[in-house]
Amino acid sequence: MEFWSHDACLLHDTGPGHPERPERLIAVCEALRDAFPDVPWREAPRATRGQLLRVHDASLLATVLDTHSPNRVHVDADTVLSPASAEAALRAAGAAVAATEAVLHGRTQRAFCAVRPPGHHATRDIAMGFCLFDSIAVAAAHACDEGGLERVAIVDFDVHHGNGTQAIFEHDPRVLFLSSHQSPLYPDTGYPEERGDGNIHNAMLRPGAGGDAFRATWRDVLLPELDAFRPQLVLVSAGFDAHWRDPLAQLQLQAEDYAWVTDEIVAIAERHARGRIVSMLEGGYDLDALRESSVAHVAALIAD
Numbered sequence: 001m002e003f004w005s006h007d008a009c010l011l012h013d014t015g016p017g018h019p020e021r022p023e024r025l026i027a028v029c030e031a032l033r034d035a036f037p038d039v040p041w042r043e044a045p046r047a048t049r050g051q052l053l054r055v056h057d058a059s060l061l062a063t064v065l066d067t068h069s070p071n072r073v074h075v076d077a078d079t080v081l082s083p084a085s086a087e088a089a090l091r092a093a094g095a096a097v098a099a100t101e102a103v104l105h106g107r108t109q110r111a112f113c114a115v116r117p118p119g120h121h122a123t124r125d126i127a128m129g130f131c132l133f134d135s136i137a138v139a140a141a142h143a144c145d146e147g148g149l150e151r152v153a154i155v156d157f158d159v160h161h162g163n164g165t166q167a168i169f170e171h172d173p174r175v176l177f178l179s180s181h182q183s184p185l186y187p188d189t190g191y192p193e194e195r196g197d198g199n200i201h202n203a204m205l206r207p208g209a210g211g212d213a214f215r216a217t218w219r220d221v222l223l224p225e226l227d228a229f230r231p232q233l234v235l236v237s238a239g240f241d242a243h244w245r246d247p248l249a250q251l252q253l254q255a256e257d258y259a260w261v262t263d264e265i266v267a268i269a270e271r272h273a274r275g276r277i278v279s280m281l282e283g284g285y286d287l288d289a290l291r292e293s294s295v296a297h298v299a300a301l302i303a304d
Helices: 022-035 049-053 058-065 085-104 135-145 163-169 211-229 255-272 287-302
Strands: 002-005 041-043 110-113 152-156 175-182 200-205 233-238 277-281
Touching: 002 022, 002 085, 022 287, 041 085, 049 058, 049 085, 049 135, 058 085, 085 110, 085 135, 085 233, 085 277, 110 287, 135 152, 135 163, 135 233, 135 277, 152 163, 152 211, 163 175, 163 200, 175 211, 200 211, 211 255, 233 255, 255 277, 255 287, 277 287
Parallel strands: 002 041, 002 110, 110 277, 152 175, 152 233, 175 200, 233 277
Antiparallel strands: none
16 A cells, blocks of 8 residues: 655645635545554656646646746636646646556555545546546546556545546546436536446435445445446545535535445455555545545555
8 A cells, every 4th residue: 555645735725715725635644644654655746748638638738737826816716726736736646647657567556645636527628626637537547548458447436526537538438437426516417317438327316315325326336337347447536525524515424434335446446456446535625524534445445
């Protein structure tokens, strides 16, 4: 197991009162260091332009990397560029690529990337939903194009639908995208009839749904699709904002539910992918919930 992060991710300044704040990452890193003192931490490199251009248009790279202002600039109502944001976004995507490389080359079987900004809402050409680059998409494309993999699965249990990841891969059969998410809720995508080329599987959870509904959805709907796909690598968009404490949604999960779904993902990865998993921090906006849930998730990744 390896952890990947970079101090630059703390300098992405979203402004006073913004839920996607540096304290989130501090909470996760402190909790993981305390719980798993023997797991090594790696410093994330910057993603290269070539790695980013596999999934993003040059226009988005220009927006994120070439917006030079001494002040914060709003890309939309919720998505902010500060003077340090480009570096944070490059390191977050770079962590995803470097962790994927480490797993594919056999240096470690599993990795968790403790980074921000999150990524799964960023589309090919639009930064949105707190996200600048879609880091997990960058990792998946790298695994296919550089690693030569034919079947890469992305598992997304963030409370918000990963619309950007879905849009990037909906016509790429090398990548399977599986998502459970609250509906109705931002970004109002992820309906079951959104199937892409048959490689997209969405399951909606109603506000107030708890662990029983979440587990049933994964056990009966999504995990069978993951197993049938026989992934050679599993990537996880690990958002912890379906936790009952989270202020931005209304699901009622507990840390044990994240441990359960991670156990199930690990079992499938062991069957088909030599156990290879790279997990990326996505959402989660209550600090206590982030601490508990990230530790439960990583403990399940390490357990075997």
